[in-house]
Amino acid sequence: MASISDSIRAVNSDNYALLKIGAFAYFFYLLFEMTTAPQAQPATSTGQQAAFSVNYFQIALLAFFYSGYCSIIMNNRISQSVVTLPPFDPLKILSVCVKCTLVALPYLAIGIPTVTYALGLFHFEGVPQLIAIAIIELILVAIIITAIICFSREFKIKDSYNFKRLMSGFPDVLVYTLVAIVLLALFNVFIALPVLWFAHSFFEFGAVFRYAAFYLITLNLAYLADYCGQLNFDIEDREEF
Numbered sequence: 001m002a003s004i005s006d007s008i009r010a011v012n013s014d015n016y017a018l019l020k021i022g023a024f025a026y027f028f029y030l031l032f033e034m035t036t037a038p039q040a041q042p043a044t045s046t047g048q049q050a051a052f053s054v055n056y057f058q059i060a061l062l063a064f065f066y067s068g069y070c071s072i073i074m075n076n077r078i079s080q081s082v083v084t085l086p087p088f089d090p091l092k093i094l095s096v097c098v099k100c101t102l103v104a105l106p107y108l109a110i111g112i113p114t115v116t117y118a119l120g121l122f123h124f125e126g127v128p129q130l131i132a133i134a135i136i137e138l139i140l141v142a143i144i145i146t147a148i149i150c151f152s153r154e155f156k157i158k159d160s161y162n163f164k165r166l167m168s169g170f171p172d173v174l175v176y177t178l179v180a181i182v183l184l185a186l187f188n189v190f191i192a193l194p195v196l197w198f199a200h201s202f203f204e205f206g207a208v209f210r211y212a213a214f215y216l217i218t219l220n221l222a223y224l225a226d227y228c229g230q231l232n233f234d235i236e237d238r239e240e241f
Helices: 004-012 017-034 056-078 090-120 127-152 157-161 163-190 192-203 207-240
Strands: none
Touching: 004 017, 004 163, 004 207, 017 056, 017 207, 056 090, 056 127, 056 207, 090 127, 090 157, 127 157, 127 163, 127 207, 157 163, 163 192, 163 207, 192 207
């Protein structure tokens, strides 16, 4: 069974792990900075810098590159590689990013209209509606993650359309990924919150704070990607059963 503690240990024990995470985080940080309009970060009347804003283009761009980053980590876990984090190979990373996008787009193209249609069938409001919306959206996300896990085995796009494996695997991905996210959230109470509090105390929402945020995001996605790589073996066991 997948273990988030094993993922944390695998990532942290990789050669020069902190430096590698720092380098990848800096790349994602630069992407964010270069696509942020100057007026999106105005100074307040007290002279302090306002919180940064995020636009849809930035989300899409970061998702594009983070997908390849995570897929390579999944592949390293699935193939039992001695290395956990991706190599500094721009061509390989870019290639995997493009393929991940081709994997996810058909599911998004079908899933988003389906989710929108399903939400239109609800005739109730309040907490029950929010719960129903969250469940439907999480199912779509779990299907896409499962497709990327299947793709990450050998970086073959066709593997992501193995619907037998997809349907047998996504319930486990849905449940266990949520469990992993909760455990990572508890872990970050002792790691991320103190770091961000320290950075904000001295630098407000400036460049240091933003880089620290990207460092922690990049680190936690590495944990989660390795964990998803472990889920591949659960998917294979369920498929055989």
